[in-house]
Structures are given as structure tokens and as C-alpha cells.
Amino acid sequence: MKSTRGDESLIIVMAGNATPEDVAQVIERLESIGAEAHVSEGKHRTVIGAVGDRNAIQQLPWEAFSGVERAVPVLKPFKFVSRDFQVEDTVVDVGGVLVGGGNFAPIAGPCAVESRDQLFASAEAVAKAGATILRGDAFKPRTSPYSFQGLAEKGLELLAEARAEFGMPFVAEAVDPRDVELVSSYADLIRVGTRNMANFTLLSELGKQDKPVMLKRGLTATIEEWLNAAEYIYKEGNHDVIMCERGIRTFETSTRNTLDISAVPVVKELSHLPIIVDPSHSGGRRSLVPALTRTAVAAGADGFMVDVHPAPETALVDGPQAILPSEFADLMIQVQAMLAVMESFR
Amino acid sequence: MKSTRGDESLIIVMAGNATPEDVAQVIERLESIGAEAHVSEGKHRTVIGAVGDRNAIQQLPWEAFSGVERAVPVLKPFKFVSRDFQVEDTVVDVGGVLVGGGNFAPIAGPCAVESRDQLFASAEAVAKAGATILRGDAFKPRTSPYSFQGLAEKGLELLAEARAEFGMPFVAEAVDPRDVELVSSYADLIRVGTRNMANFTLLSELGKQDKPVMLKRGLTATIEEWLNAAEYIYKEGNHDVIMCERGIRTFETSTRNTLDISAVPVVKELSHLPIIVDPSHSGGRRSLVPALTRTAVAAGADGFMVDVHPAPETALVDGPQAILPSEFADLMIQVQAMLAVMESFR
Amino acid sequence: MKSTRGDESLIIVMAGNATPEDVAQVIERLESIGAEAHVSEGKHRTVIGAVGDRNAIQQLPWEAFSGVERAVPVLKPFKFVSRDFQVEDTVVDVGGVLVGGGNFAPIAGPCAVESRDQLFASAEAVAKAGATILRGDAFKPRTSPYSFQGLAEKGLELLAEARAEFGMPFVAEAVDPRDVELVSSYADLIRVGTRNMANFTLLSELGKQDKPVMLKRGLTATIEEWLNAAEYIYKEGNHDVIMCERGIRTFETSTRNTLDISAVPVVKELSHLPIIVDPSHSGGRRSLVPALTRTAVAAGADGFMVDVHPAPETALVDGPQAILPSEFADLMIQVQAMLAVMESFR
């Protein structure tokens, strides 16, 4: 055993045909930024551990150096959102409803606000069945330019009315950095949609607001990239971020997306932020919602969010995945029973 | 509304620039195999519905015909394993232990049989904690040719001894069509590993045995391809097939594979076969096993299969994902509690 | 053969257990929007072809209707960007340089503008070697909030200076709808980055500008979604869109992304828009750039775009994939030779 001191935040593996000059250049560059090199010379490969400031080291283009085969990060690129930084669970206050740290939030409502009648029918039903936060969108990013794009501010007004009527805070999506202030002035929780998870200008804008943010996972984002996106919001000063797993894109076509249920325990290991699951958008089909919602509870999620529509076949957005109010009531009974069992395991 | 009669098993969409001759050629070919064509002529596209024997129609290379843009199957290619063919759940008898149709099977043991001591320590522990079927492999297909490949027949003998000692049937993998008879002469349930799901010569061989088969999903197989593989076994006369979801390959790297938990309700919709979940190989990490096992129960699976090793750090195969006997005992308490709740929802 | 008339734009497959009422409800709904139903009744399934206005039909939530198994679109959702709409290749004028319809554009320069010296060294070299458009970014969306984010307007000023000095138009990225006007006031071609392909507010903004747009494919976008994104820009009135394939996310980790070279002939079949390839961001490694650039030419692309940096190991962004000016000069010799051969095949 040979021993050295210092946090290696990056391992630089030199190529088999790297020259002594190549190795020296890497070491010099490390030393020029105040870092230290732990060099292990072998017959086949030289391996260099870089010790020093993580950000300074990790942002250099090591694989562009002559003779470098690859650079392997040892420490994760995100800081504030990691369990290393904060051990206790973050609890987010959404208009008086707590999420995280043992507080479970059923979130339900229509995918898009279409009319006062549709919204109020859905809101009344989900409130009665036990949902604690209302969902409903006023701005909808759509794959096809020919699809319904939302009611805009009119939708937010209706959501605020529903909040007053049924006594539950609401979450709504912001899709444009220019609308953040507007959405924030109405909603209790601002959602970042899957297509915008890597819209860094939107994330920065949200980091400067004082409303909590729900950050949906990008369709194709790794868990590490998703936590990096949360870091964007967090480091701007907004620490109230709720992660939302909603399925990723894979080769499987029998579901709209593939719900990555493992993301729940993985995020809980890596981060102190609460995480919920969206079974509606991951499965994409009404018949799958109950089973997938139960898996969210079983995985240890801090809540779930489902589309509930009084008449799914008339929905302007995502009807196939919306469940009926009566189905939601049945689902809540199952969720409550499973939560009680989960509670008993603590 | 215009109406015609007959099951359209395939829709043939002609290209925008298809000629009348192209359309005629497709219709003729359909009629030559005794099928009927429902033709809808539009300004932009002609669409042809093919009515007749599904297999005869679907196996023709329609997209090779001049002027054909694509062919969309309406009916699934598998028959016997579908819910259309049999509405009631299949119940499989594994050496006296029932699986499916409300019978839940906890399956546990070491990934590979390494020695009598290792196997018996694991088997004793899992039997005591409530597992009803023992797992343990004698043949291991490994990615690297330099890894441990299993004890072969010696391993099967040890498994048979453990069965006698602890009174539980066992499941073991067959990797070579030439070994099917051998494995079948010892094991109560023969497993097809993920790498062999599309090894059709192995599947056909298994279809001719009289022992039940556990069919793991291919790392990259769609649910439809997986059910097709089950059809291979079924149509040879072996109707005792248990599906096993074990994670698929995606871009996510924080877990070994991505557990596709939605596959449980989807397979239950499409097929009458029982389905279980392998939380060990999907997550690839010991810490994820409890949460993922709970999701299997919550999704409605008919069982689960986990790696349990008395000393994972000495394991010759897949140590990182094996849980300790004590962890398995804790897990079984959770599973029993959740099963009771699930039962109450029926 | 049975025959009906009218373009079926959607096929609705009813479930095996659908009732006559379910079928009637679908037909009624179709008729209520002025569409016609071609109904084919079989023993196992009823299949309904929907004839009428494509947008009206396709935007209804058919899979939310009771008894519907799935709805399969026959006609693509995009219109204006399709070959059906316009047969001849679109030719885009980028500050006097033509792209598409037989006009091939080599685009090169640094990934990000870092300084006057760095930009000018790169621009001079690529101009001399035969590049016709300069690349260089002033705004950089980065996965980690701790990475260099670009020089903003100062960067655009330097690019404009380089244009004047070396006589080549330039392309730069816009990442925020609020910056579109600013970027548009400097650049000859505005780029939409891969993370923003589905940022529909940004796309709409760009559709209202009079500068051409280069639309990079989303990391996880299907070709159909990518063409839908182009339709967003096109239908706002901006018809000068250049598609840019830059690799998709797959399970393979030995390259940064997987270059989907088949996208070149596929887009050319489906659309009249020009398409180029970015071999730098797809491969992610300097050593792969020459081979991947050659495949772009061989596939029939209308150009390519590469990162060229005078000293990649000092690059603040994406150094590992930048090639040296001398390597670019060698590459251009190969590209010219291959273009001549490709020309001979016409």
C-alpha cells in the first residue's frame, strides 16, 4: 500500500502510447491551476489523480490534451442539491401544504385548463377524494404546432378561482422565461416541463423567484443531468425544488414513456430534495395509472401527480391518460392504505 | 359511414406517388393468398385493409412491394399467449408451488452456486424467511470470457440436495440447447436468461420439455418480442411459462439497467401468463433491492426473485446486487404487509 | 376487394372487447367534426378509417374513448416542410452563401467565442482552407451551472468583425426568446441548439424573424418530432430552415452521442429542407471527426459543421472534439475529393 493525501476529484487515464511529454503537460496544467497530481506510472498506462478545487479541475478539457485517453470524474458535478451538502430531507411548503421529509402530496387535476366547468368539476372531485394540491396548465408546449396551446392568463385566473373555491394550492407550468413572473404571481408551485428541463435561461429565472419549483425530468436526461438542472435553480437562491419523475424515452413502444421507478430511491440517495412521480405522462394510458401510482408509493416517493378529467374523450390535451373522478377516488383509497403500510416500515 | 366486414389484420399504406398498377399488384397478391382487400382511395394516399388469415398476411414482405409506404399490423403476431386466446390467468405449478392467478412466489438464493456451504447458508436463510422457491445457477453466461462460468452438473447436484434439505423447489438457468435435458432432469423450473431470450433453438428445445420455464426479458426486447419468445415455447406444447421482467437497457447509467415496472400491468393486459420481477439484476445495487421489490408487489406482479448471499463481497458473480440473509428477512416482512393490502383491493 | 373513397388520415383500432356502443360513439364523434368513418367489422376487431380534415381528426384524444385500443396516424402531422407539399429542394441563402439543392456548405470555427485572438486565428484558418460559413457562439447553454456561459453581445461583435475581416457569413446560437432579436441583428444564420429543439416559444420567435435558422436535432428527438419543430418555424412565415443532425442519445458510451447518419437520406425523403451534419458534437472526440465528416458527404448531406480551435487544450467549451486548423485543412482536401465523386453519381 502506498498512500497520498487529498481529494481526487478527477482521474485522468493516459493512452497506452502517451509520451513522457504528454504526461508532463497534464501535470503542469494541473499545477498551474493550483491542483496537485497523484501520478501512478505503469507499463501499459499512466494514471493521474487530480487533487484540488473540483470546479476548476472538472471544467478543463482534459480529453483534448495530447495523450489523454479519458478523464473520469470522481466527485459529482452538483453540490448544493447533494446529500453530501445537506443530510436532512428538504421539506417544501406549497401554499401551506408540505412536501417531503415524510409529507406525502397527492396532486391531481386536468392536464390543461379548458374551461371553468371542466376545471371546477375536476377540482371539486379531486379535493373531495383527498388530493392536497391542484394541477392544471394555462400554457402547453405541444409537439405539433397545430395542437391546442392553452388559455394563457385566463387559465391562471380560473385556477386561482378554483383555489379559493376548494381551498387547495395549485401548480402550473411556465414555458417561457418571459412568463415566469406572470405564472409566479398566480401559482403556488411553478412547474418546469420535461421539454424545458435543460432550458437553462428558464431555470435561472425560476431560481430568482420566491415560489417553489417542480422540476420534471427531461425525456432523455440522466439522473445526474436532472440534479444538475436542480442545481441551476438552487444556486440562484431558490431552495424549494421538488423533483418529478415522469418517464424516459426508450425503445419500448407499448407505453408512451418508460417510467424509471428506480429514480425514486436513487434520487433519495444522492439528494435531499423531495421527489414525486407522474404516472399519467409516463404510462400514457388510463388503464396503467392505478398500478403505476401504487409503485410510486411503494418506491418511497413524496407524492404523485395525475391527470383527472371529467370527460377524457373531450379533453383537448392528453385525454388518453386522464382518469375519471370516480377512478381517482378509488385510487386514493388504495394510496392511503399503502401509505399506512409504508409508514409502519419506518 | 361506410361499412365492410372482416377482420383487418394488417393495414397497408401506399405512398403518395404510388401508381394504380402498384395498388393493383398489392390487391392481387392479397387475393392470391385468399385474403380480401378493403381499399380506401384518397387524394393523397390509398390505404388498404387486409382481411383474412393473419399469419399468411403478416409474413409477406409488403414493404418490398413497389409503391408501399408502410404496413401496420392490427392484430398482434402472438396468439396462444394472448388474453384474446385465454381469458383466465395461467397458474404454473413449480414442484408443488403455484405461481400466478393470485398465487405470489418469493424466489431467492445465490446468483451462482459456488460451494455447498455458500448455497446451504443462503437456502436455509431464505427458506426460514418465507421464500417458496430457491434460485441458484450452475451455468453462467458471462460477458467476459475470463469470469467464473459456473459449477455445471456439480452445481445442479448441490441444488437438488438443498431442495431435499429445505423442502423448496429450485429454478436454474439453461444456456445451451444441449444442456436442456440435463438441467430439466434436476430443476423444477428452468430459466432462460436475458441474453438467450431470442435464442430460438433453446426456446424450441424448452418447449418440448415437461418442466415449467421462466423467461427473462431480453435486455433490449420490446414487450411484444418477449411475448413472441413465450409463444415459441408455448406452441411446442409447453404451456407453463412465467415471464420475468429484469430491466432494460437505456441511456441511464446510475442503475445497471432500467427496471420497466410498467411491463407488469402491460403484460397482464396482453397475456394470461404470470409475471414476476427481478429487482437484483435490474437495479444492480444492494441498496435498491428493497424499494424495487416493493414496487413489484404494488404493480401486481405474481412474485419476485432476488439474489441473497451470505457474504456478497466474496461472491464470484454479481456480488454488488446480492442482499444479506438478514436484509432478506426484513424485506419479506415488508412484502407480506404489502401483499395483505393488495389483497384487500381485489 | 371492397372500395371506398377518401383519404384515411387515421386508423382507429377498437379493442377485442369493445361494445357496439363504443363503436357507435367513435363514429358519431367523427361525424360531428365533419369526418367520415370507413368501418370494417371483424370477428376479433373493428377497425375504423377516419376520412376528413387531418388536423381536426388527429388532435382528438381517440385513445381516451371507451373501447379504443389504439389510433394509428396514416398521414404525418407536419405539412409545409414535407416533400408532399413541395417537391423541389429548398435552397437557403445564408448571407450570400447558398445551402441545399446541390449547394454544399462547409461550416467551421470555434465552438464558443472566447477572445478576439482565438476567434480570428480559427476564422482565418478555416476561411483559407475553404469553409464558407463561420461558426462561433456567444451564448452557451451548459449542463453544469459552473461552466463558462459565453461572452454574450461582446461575442457577437467579435463575430461580426471576423465576418468583415474574412468575408464569410456566420452562424450563432440563440438560447432565449428574449435574445432572438439581438442575435438576429448580428448573425447571418441563427442556430437552435439540441436542448432547445422543443422550446416552442423560441421556435415561434424565430419563425417571425427574417434570418434563416439552423435547427439542430434534439438529443432524443425522433425524425418526425424534429420535422414538427421545423414546421413550427415554417408556419410562422420563416421558410429558411436548415436541419442539422448532431447525434442522438443511446446506450453506447464510447462516443458522446450516436451519429444517426441514416437521418440524412430519411430527411431527404420526407422533406425538401436542406440537412447538414455536425461530426464534432456527435462523436465528441477529435480523432473521429475526419471519418464522420466523410460519412456526411457520402450520405448526401448539404454541408457539415465542425469545431476548429487553434489550441483545443485551452478551450473553455468542448475542447476534446475540436480539431486543429491543420487538421481542418487536411479534412477539406478529402471533402472536396469526395464531393467530386458524389457529383459524378448524379
Added chain:
Amino acid sequence: MKSTRGDESLIIVMAGNATPEDVAQVIERLESIGAEAHVSEGKHRTVIGAVGDRNAIQQLPWEAFSGVERAVPVLKPFKFVSRDFQVEDTVVDVGGVLVGGGNFAPIAGPCAVESRDQLFASAEAVAKAGATILRGDAFKPRTSPYSFQGLAEKGLELLAEARAEFGMPFVAEAVDPRDVELVSSYADLIRVGTRNMANFTLLSELGKQDKPVMLKRGLTATIEEWLNAAEYIYKEGNHDVIMCERGIRTFETSTRNTLDISAVPVVKELSHLPIIVDPSHSGGRRSLVPALTRTAVAAGADGFMVDVHPAPETALVDGPQAILPSEFADLMIQVQAMLAVMESFR
């Protein structure tokens, strides 16, 4: 800079909360197998470089040890097939036709042998146009059990007749370890299909034959796993392996698979084995074959293999991707012209 000696073949990253005992246990285990530990202790993490026999070190289940976060291999798991082991290109002799090291092989013929007429029509055409190796299969693994499975030995006899008649060696697939001897007694080159890339019993059997092997990439295999599969064959004593890229499974549905053209230069960097491309099975459509074949040449492949069928619409297997004899003749003209240009770059 601190310096130690010895090839680190694995880096073990301890978790943030690992105890000194955890670290000691890892070091002891390393020393127990004769390896040395390079330990770097930091405030956040301890990182251990393992120096010693690569196989002994890499096969231990490090991530099963208490306190270990992850283990990162530095050296690749394959040895004999790597460029580190042999710098010069391997040249494979296929019945007198050389492949690799500058020798380019056009391989063509029907996907499956269906009849003497079909085979001979195809063979005559491809021989005349310049193909040097004939393809044609006698055993076909099919996704659906209801599809045509091949003519078996009768097919091999016809291929041998065609070889005699047209003077070209042929390649055929072996799908069952029990058939290897049979196929080997007829064919000049034995193919392992994509579904069998990880069928290790088949690979071992092939490693003991004296005929060269063409190893198709698994639908979902990483390049590293694919080279591991080649290592299986190589280490049994058969050094004549030709790699064949044929597309991987991704989310994109407009092509049958996604041709990973980057695999050509990547395999050439990592290994000395020849690599060819199959444009027929990757694209899955006749219209894409010419463009994809040209990209293979441009990427630097050592050959390509295409399906050619005299009447694709009557093909029993994979008709949609087969090109006509006349199209193959045109394609060969393009290939020859591109090869001449590629030659000029050396």
C-alpha cells in the same frame, strides 16, 4: 506531484461515509490477491488505485464491499483483440478472398436461400457486378415462430453449388452450437447473428473451428461488449474474426435500427480486427441501402454486406430491405469510385 509505480487497472472510489475499517478491508482484499493499493485520502472521498493482475482484480465484486461507492476499470476487459496486443491490422482469408488491412470485400446475395433459382439468379448478378463473397442463409432465427425458418442443410448444399458455379466463397449463419460443425463443413465464413452475439456457448464452439467467423453486433451491445464477444472466439484459438456493424436499437422508429457508423472508426482505434457494415439490416429499407453503403466506405470499413434478391416482393425473409440486381450493379460503381478516392487519402 506525487508519484507511484504500477499499472492501475481499477480505481475504487469509496463512499463519502466509508469508515477507516471499510478502507482497510478493501486494501487487505487487494493484498490477499497479490495486488497493491495506491490510496489517496481526501476530506470527502478516499480513492484507491488497484495495481496488479487485471483479471484477478477486475473480477472481484468490489461494489459489494461495505463503503465502496463504485469501481471504475482503467484497462479494458478484452486483451487479445485489442490494438494494445497487436498493432498491425488482422487480415482474414475467406476461401482465398482477403478482408482487412486494406483489402475491401463487397459481400452480397439473398438474405435466405429459398430455392436454387432464386439463389443462382442472385449469385450470378452479384458476381458479375463485382461482389467477392456470396451471402445466403440456411438457418434463420426469426422473431415470430410462424415465420419461415430456412432450408437447413439443403440450403448449404445449394450455396456450395453456387460457389462452384460462380467462383466465390460464401458466408452463412450458424444459430445452434449443434450445427456449427455442419455449417463449418460447407461455408467459408460462419456468421454469428445479432441475436446470438452473447450466446457464449455458440461463440466458444466457433472458437474451436478452423473457419473464419463474422461476428454481428448485438442489437443492444456496446462496442466494448462486442469486442468481449470477439475475445471469446479469439481466446479459444480462432483468430480470424470479422466484426460486422448492423445497427443498434434506439428510440428512432423511421429506420429499422440505427446504423452506428461511428463504430467503424471506434473499433479500428480499439482493435486490430477488420470491420464491415450491413446497410440492409440497419436501415431496413431498400431506398436507404445506397446512401448507407457509401457511408461505410467513407468511414473506412473493410467491406459491406447487402441483401440482393431477384424479386424482393416474393422474398420469404426481409424482402423490404433487399435491393434488385440492377440496383446492386449501380451501387458497385459508386463503391468503386469512392474506394479509389479513399485510397488516395492514405
